[in-house]
Amino acid sequence: MKSVKDEVRQSPLKVGFILARSFTLSAFALFVDTLRLASDEVDKSGRILADWQVLGSTPHLITSSCGVQVAPTSDFIDPHEFHYIVVVGGLLNSDITIDSQTSNYLKKAAAQKVPLIGLCTGTFILARLGLMKAHQACVSWLHYQAYREQFPGHPVRSDRLFNLDRNRGSCAGGSTAADMAAFLVRRHISRDAERNALEVLQIERARSGLDIQPRKPLDIQCRDPRLKAVLITMERHTEDVVPTENLAASVGLSRRQLERLFMEEMKTSPGIVYKRIRMERARQMVLQTKAPLIEIALEVGFDSASHFARLFRRLYGQSPTELRRART
Structure with a gap:
């Protein structure tokens, strides 16, 4: 050198x-x-x-x-x-x-x-x-x-x-x-x-501006950096839900290509993973805040508190009100 x-x-x-x-x-x-x-x-x-x-x-x-x-x-x-x-x-x-x-x-x-x-x-x-x-x-x-x-x-x-x-x-x-x-x-x-x-500095290599921040929403494991980027976008947009087409375009893919990647690595669809991320955000708000349920529902992209509560019960085995009461 x-x-x-x-x-x-x-x-x-x-x-x-x-x-x-x-x-x-x-x-x-x-x-x-x-x-x-x-x-x-x-x-x-x-x-x-x-x-x-x-x-x-x-x-x-x-x-x-x-x-x-x-x-x-x-x-x-x-x-x-x-x-x-x-x-x-x-x-x-x-x-x-x-x-x-x-x-x-x-x-x-x-x-x-x-x-x-x-x-x-x-x-x-x-x-x-x-x-x-x-x-x-x-x-x-x-x-x-x-x-x-x-x-x-x-x-x-x-x-x-x-x-x-x-x-x-x-x-x-x-x-x-x-x-x-x-x-x-x-x-x-x-x-x-x-x-x-x-x-x-004992740094093996410099990462580029295209590398993905080391963040795993819900601790979801995936290898493809495009999927990591999409997961972070999902986590950052729980209220203003980003359409699958836009998620795909943000990482240079078509909707079908993104759906195929999700199925290959996670065995499920982008929509189901997105819903999990939104509902986990809602669960955290139920446990950590005193916000009304309608406010929490709106925060994670639901127009109806009743629809939100039904899905919450299906995922977590109890309603948001029951979960909050159990932690007080």
Whole structure:
């Protein structure tokens, strides 16, 4: 393998980081360490092929969700200094996670067409600033409903690991931060640099933006990644039920092809699996909330509380009211 110092000299990949209050430390660390290890040989940490700064409106320490603090290394320099500006989000318990100066800086960067990436819940910050309306976001399955509720009409998916849509990127967070950083390294530096970073991080391979988030609704086992993506979509749409044709089209299949896949792997139809997922969501609501039955029925796509209650009894051996009473 060629030494990175033998590579054709090029302008380093430059990334600016903006850390929100209560940001996720692991996502930030994995992203920046992938850049660090790709920038120099083995583990020397020289900033040869990549460089980065933590940007801040003040020099004050920024506290992560786990309590570890990080100091900014630069003030808000010209956004054009960076190939990408990455916004690292964290806890969603506050609307005010960045100050007005930081908001204005991100809007300035967007106006100058500098690519912006939302890491973990950093995508919520970009959306709150009106910077994601025309761009598809990729968020964790854990945050999907919150994103849809806060930003109705914004395109979003929770089946993939990360996404780059023109001048906007988004990433589900966690270990996928390394996958997205590796993608940028491969694009701007080289495959050798990517491989060097991943080997030191003990990561066997970088997953692509087409890989599926590791989520198994109802612990349903399946091997085909297209089925995994469909199951996640079903879980995320229990109220506004997605027609089978649309589910199939979302993974590049016809309805008949999707039905055949379900029968091969699960020995049943997409409709039956979808109903199971919706009813399990209803069972959780019965046990965990005090919502009226009609509200629960509507939440999982039923217009009639009586129809919902009959199906519930057939599946679980007792009515929703009986189940709730038994747990009190």
